[in-house]
Amino acid sequence: MIIDMHAHFFPDISEKLSNSIINNNKAPWLRIDNINYGMIMKGKKEFRPVTSSLWNSSHRLLYMDHNHIDIQIISATPLLFSYDIEIIKAKEWCMRINDYARELCSINPHRLKSLCQVPLQDIKEACREASRAKKSGHIGVQIGTNINGKNLSDCIEFLNYCAEINFPILVHPWNIMSSERMKPYMLEWLVGMPAETHLALLSLILSNSFEKLPKNLKICFAHSGGNFIWQLGRVDNAWHKRDLVRLDSEYPPSHYIDRFYVDSLIFNVDAMKLLIKKMTINKILIGTDYPFPLGDLNPKKIIDDLDHISLKEKNMIFSENTKLFFNL
Amino acid sequence: MIIDMHAHFFPDISEKLSNSIINNNKAPWLRIDNINYGMIMKGKKEFRPVTSSLWNSSHRLLYMDHNHIDIQIISATPLLFSYDIEIIKAKEWCMRINDYARELCSINPHRLKSLCQVPLQDIKEACREASRAKKSGHIGVQIGTNINGKNLSDCIEFLNYCAEINFPILVHPWNIMSSERMKPYMLEWLVGMPAETHLALLSLILSNSFEKLPKNLKICFAHSGGNFIWQLGRVDNAWHKRDLVRLDSEYPPSHYIDRFYVDSLIFNVDAMKLLIKKMTINKILIGTDYPFPLGDLNPKKIIDDLDHISLKEKNMIFSENTKLFFNL
Numbered sequence: 001m002i003i004d005m006h007a008h009f010f011p012d013i014s015e016k017l018s019n020s021i022i023n024n025n026k027a028p029w030l031r032i033d034n035i036n037y038g039m040i041m042k043g044k045k046e047f048r049p050v051t052s053s054l055w056n057s058s059h060r061l062l063y064m065d066h067n068h069i070d071i072q073i074i075s076a077t078p079l080l081f082s083y084d085i086e087i088i089k090a091k092e093w094c095m096r097i098n099d100y101a102r103e104l105c106s107i108n109p110h111r112l113k114s115l116c117q118v119p120l121q122d123i124k125e126a127c128r129e130a131s132r133a134k135k136s137g138h139i140g141v142q143i144g145t146n147i148n149g150k151n152l153s154d155c156i157e158f159l160n161y162c163a164e165i166n167f168p169i170l171v172h173p174w175n176i177m178s179s180e181r182m183k184p185y186m187l188e189w190l191v192g193m194p195a196e197t198h199l200a201l202l203s204l205i206l207s208n209s210f211e212k213l214p215k216n217l218k219i220c221f222a223h224s225g226g227n228f229i230w231q232l233g234r235v236d237n238a239w240h241k242r243d244l245v246r247l248d249s250e251y252p253p254s255h256y257i258d259r260f261y262v263d264s265l266i267f268n269v270d271a272m273k274l275l276i277k278k279m280t281i282n283k284i285l286i287g288t289d290y291p292f293p294l295g296d297l298n299p300k301k302i303i304d305d306l307d308h309i310s311l312k313e314k315n316m317i318f319s320e321n322t323k324l325f326f327n328l
Numbered sequence: 329m330i331i332d333m334h335a336h337f338f339p340d341i342s343e344k345l346s347n348s349i350i351n352n353n354k355a356p357w358l359r360i361d362n363i364n365y366g367m368i369m370k371g372k373k374e375f376r377p378v379t380s381s382l383w384n385s386s387h388r389l390l391y392m393d394h395n396h397i398d399i400q401i402i403s404a405t406p407l408l409f410s411y412d413i414e415i416i417k418a419k420e421w422c423m424r425i426n427d428y429a430r431e432l433c434s435i436n437p438h439r440l441k442s443l444c445q446v447p448l449q450d451i452k453e454a455c456r457e458a459s460r461a462k463k464s465g466h467i468g469v470q471i472g473t474n475i476n477g478k479n480l481s482d483c484i485e486f487l488n489y490c491a492e493i494n495f496p497i498l499v500h501p502w503n504i505m506s507s508e509r510m511k512p513y514m515l516e517w518l519v520g521m522p523a524e525t526h527l528a529l530l531s532l533i534l535s536n537s538f539e540k541l542p543k544n545l546k547i548c549f550a551h552s553g554g555n556f557i558w559q560l561g562r563v564d565n566a567w568h569k570r571d572l573v574r575l576d577s578e579y580p581p582s583h584y585i586d587r588f589y590v591d592s593l594i595f596n597v598d599a600m601k602l603l604i605k606k607m608t609i610n611k612i613l614i615g616t617d618y619p620f621p622l623g624d625l626n627p628k629k630i631i632d633d634l635d636h637i638s639l640k641e642k643n644m645i646f647s648e649n650t651k652l653f654f655n656l
Binding site: 146149150151177178179180181182184185186187189190191192194195198199202203206207223227229230231232233234235236237238241242244245247248265266267268270271273274277278293294296 | 474477478479505506507508509510512513514515517518519520522523526527530531534535551555557558559560561562563564565566569570572573575576593594595596598599601602605606621622624
């Protein structure tokens with residue numbers, strides 16, 4: 001059995017509807033061009049060409065059948081987060097997106113599950129929407145790596161609330177640092193995204209946030225945690241050597257490695273071996289980034305290719321870890 | 329025998345002298361506080377507390393003796409690069425810094441070697457200074473990961489010139505992307521630096537630059553190439569899947585892995601194993617980042633700790649690769 005816990009949707013939301021809520025000329029909406037293709041729009045601008053599985057669950061299920069994926073847990077395309085708009089609009093927007101997600105899952109609720117999104121610019125409203133979404137069937141929440149340029153240590157109350165109501169979290173990069181140098185060749189996705197996730201996780205650790213969070217918090221970082229594991233030696237060394245690095249934290253970063261999960265999106269079997277060695281086998285969950293082309297759309301292969309772990313351990317990554325993570 | 333090819337100096341350059349050349353209120357200079365400690369200054373501002381080995385070669389040699397380092401190849405602290413000042417001033421500044429470096433090595437020319445710096449904002453002048461520095465005894469050149477916010481594909485003529493005169497290059501992160509979120513805990517050094525080097529190397533590859541450079545070019549990327557090796561699977565996958573990624577390049581990024589070198593600054597033996605597997609053993613050179621506290625000041629240990637390679641292979645990393653790289 002394979003459960004994919006990192007896959008995206010984008011609802012069939014029209015320009016008119018999008019503008020009726022957000023109304024700032026940059027509202028995201030979907031232009032459907034034909035049965036298989038569409039364009040994510042931001043106001044009048046074309047943002048990204050996309051394929052129909054984003055909004056068509058029948059197409060999604062066909063892909064899942066073909067790639068031996070039994071259950072897929074879908075979350076919004078991060079462009080939809082809406083952290084930077086007025087809270088009253090963001091609240092309505094999140095509810096709308098979350099209800100769309102439930103609709104997309106309704107075609108086959110045993111095989112399609114969803115994560116909600118919340119208006120993190122207002123912690124109280126974020127908690128309220130998390131509770132509402134949980135009641136409506138969402139099994140967890142996807143949040144961004146930063147909230148309007150602030151690190152996640154800024155929304156510790158929300159993380160605590162998720163632990164309290166037993167609501168697992170997927171942290172996904174968005175609003176990433178960029179520059180003119182990163183415009184060509186999708187360098188924002190290739191260099192920026194894994195650095196962004198590294199920053200989110202490391203700043204959470206170095207701000208001592210895990211000491212302020214209960215151990216039952218379930219939090220998973222996308223794209224195998226970005227560059228975190230690769231740079232862990234450098235970061236631990238810096239923590240021991242420099243007062244500025246360890247200013248607020250009680251233990252070096254490697255101490256907190258058992259407090260979070262990562263998905264399997266590392267795209268290379270040797271890197272996966274290192275990931276497993278450092279994270280331990282029970283902290284890795286299958287993710288695909290489906291249906292985006294930069295995803296790993298056949299996630300079984302990288303695990304099948306591992307020659308040093310047992311079938312039982314492979315099944316932990318394929319589905320058992322994810323069942324425990326999401327209380328399935 | 330151990331040769332350390334990534335270590336820094338900062339000359340004993342006074343505020344007055346620094347201002348007489350650069351004269352912009354941000355000129356870097358050294359405030360020596362006592363026999364062991366000093367402060368790198370930028371104009372009137374304290375930039376970074378530092379230790380005396382940066383400017384005192386006797387102290388440097390004591391450290392080398394203690395850590396079994398036979399030869400150290402020193403390069404300027406990247407703050408000294410001066411790419412963003414008028415070329416006439418930058419030219420004089422680079423000459424001055426380069427002559428200081430030769431002076432620092434003169435105490436023991438067999439054990440201390442140096443890399444020069446060049447005013448890359450003007451390719452012709454950069455080539456001229458590289459030639460002058462080579463004649464004065466420098467064995468290679470250190471350049472930044474970007475030139476005033478432009479990628480290295482912008483200075484291909486200089487790289488070609490270095491290949492022509494057989495002058496090896498160390499690429500070092502500087503002028504890294506940052507944000508308010510990276511100000512605490514030295515996150516610029518921990519997250520920004522390895523992303524910056526990743527960006528420099530990947531943009532060079534995706535712009536097809538290695539196809540425009542001769543195979544005898546010797547170029548080494550600091551800090552084990554940043555996040556390049558860790559993200560290589562993701563990047564190759566993206567190259568195959570997305571036209572935007574492969575827009576200008578003939579082959580996927582992994583094709584170019586035999587065209588560059590990296591230093592050993594990865595700080596973890598398991599990560600080092602992955603680095604060796606992907607780069608091959610003859611492309612890794614010992615580096616320490618000495619005398620900065622975020623360096624690996626006992627570089628022998630991580631190689632000694634490798635249990636899967638022979639003593640002969642260890643000696644390749646300790647010194648043989650570096651001798652070949654620098655024509656020693």
